[in-house]
Amino acid sequence: ASLEPGISVLWGGAGLRWSPGGLLPESRGGWHFLEVQVADIDGDGFPDIVVGGRASRPAGGPKDPRALQGLRYAGLRWFRNPRGLGGDPRDLALWRAHPIDPAIPSGHGFVLHDIDGDGFLDLVINNADWDTPDEEEAVLLYRNPGPSGFERPWPKFVLYQSPEFYGKEQVAVGDLDGDGRPDIAAQSENFVHLFYNRTESGGALQFEHVLVEKPPALRWRSRPLALADLNGDGRLDIVGAAIHRDGLLPKDVAAVWWLEQTGAGWQPHVIKWGSGFLGLGTFNGEKWDRLIPYDVDGDGDLDLLANVEEFNRLQSYLAVVWFENPGRAKR
Template identity: 30%
Template sequence: MRCHIIVLTVCLAGASAQAEVRFRKHVIDPAFQAEACAVADVDGDGRLDLVAGENWYRAPDWRPRQFRTVARWDGYADVRCDHPVDLNGDGRMDLVTVHRGPAMAWLENPSDHQGHWRAYPIGESTMTEGVVAGDLDGDGLIDLIGPTGEKAQAVAWWKAPADRTQPWIKTIVGSRGGGLHGIGLGDLNRDGRPDVLVQQGWYEAPADPRQGEWPFHELDRGDTHHPVVYDFDGDGDQDVAASSPHDYGLYWWEQSTGEDGRPAWTRHTIDESISQLHTLVGADIDGDGDTDLLTGKRYRAHDDRDPGSDEPSLLVWYELRRDGERA
């Protein structure tokens, strides 16, 4: 995936949304830094800073401060995912990072927030854009979920050891549906435990996530990325939204109960006018109490290999509107 600037054009979906919610673009850095960008209060001053590539950008002056070295080649950078989290409990926001190669590591934020941060190994995943952070075992600590295997054919989760300087403990979730896109977390069956979503379906979280392979359920989303789990139609069960990273399309899958008593899924189109939608985030953008969707398109994200790759870069949000039990 190729990108060129951190902050891009903003579009608003829906006439009422345009009247109520306005955005103003601020260019933080016109140069390409990395495919990943994270938001966190790095220096503990109460303001949200930005992390991208080799630098973190302190609010409000946004001056770049280098904290690591990132290899680059042919318009790409060796950072696929960044997850800010306080891993060592010192009150400072550290950074979990996934490289284009198999290595995952976390970087320790020093007390003065200066210089290069020390890196500690987590383990090996597969070159991916889809490592997800969440608490799988309910201990209040961050875990990682992502693809594993030579061809990313399986899914695993990694738990931090008591000694954070050591590699993390890896447990296989299942042997289906790894892939470089499409892994997510959400409580699909409302049992209070986070399930793991993949492009082909979802793994039901057992009481003990460290057991053998988790039960697998079919839900074929095709080549989609970053699923968001939410009850979009307000009928009491969880639905799924996901974006198409290599084509046009943003969709949601409505959950219902089939004649056999098992979950049944119906796909609905949200928008098919924008291509290469990668990261998808659920958030209440307009403050009306429900979850809207935020996503964006990069310019030539995969050179010329995808439909619409030369079309303009966009940052877009979609307002959720309901009519009874219809989204």
């Protein structure tokens, strides 16, 4: 049986037991959601729900203006927890939807972080998917307007616009230079884009854009991105992963990699090489979708959790992968 599109809530119980709560009524409507996160958007101390998505259409269709005309985008939206207003959160009808950008073509891979230091979570995203118009592909910052502006789309700040992106390239946020301000990272096939936050307290947003050219082994269609101190030297490193191109991720291309931040620049390291697996079709092949730095084995250094899909028309491989950081074992 087909499932109705929307945001479904599961209520946690004792142990690992979960009970279905149903769909948020205001999430119904056939939207194609790709991302769901939980965070306190309105600053009332209770978790809200933030969602993003795209237009629902078959993969591989054209992206010329006529083909895109009339599409209904899921965009970026958030659902306010009624508990902060005195309501019962288990009454799903009380979860009201509010716009962030209801018309953005790609709402995948966003990061929530207080970029401007006003105490409210902002949203950073790379607006890029296979059918995003070239002129709309951009790294964007949406500033949380606070309670007085929740009924309107959030103010948008364009960090970088370019047609160089391909499909759902992600962003990451962290203090790269140790100045106490959150910086932003994004990636394309050939570059990692760093946006150093130079905003003064109470001043207008200012960022310094620095390009890090990828070495040949890292130059491929990419998606996941994370910032983490993998070697324990107190500086954030850059971690990334690739997706296939028309079914192929070659064996001489880094599927998962990290750039070590050193005093002399960014030193590349390969965590996993491409499998050489050849899928059948434009959208079938080895594809890494998410990287989460986490100390899985409790040895004091950050490992990586990731999910990967290798797919063809005959069989599908879906996996959650743990990359154990060998750093402690080497010391």
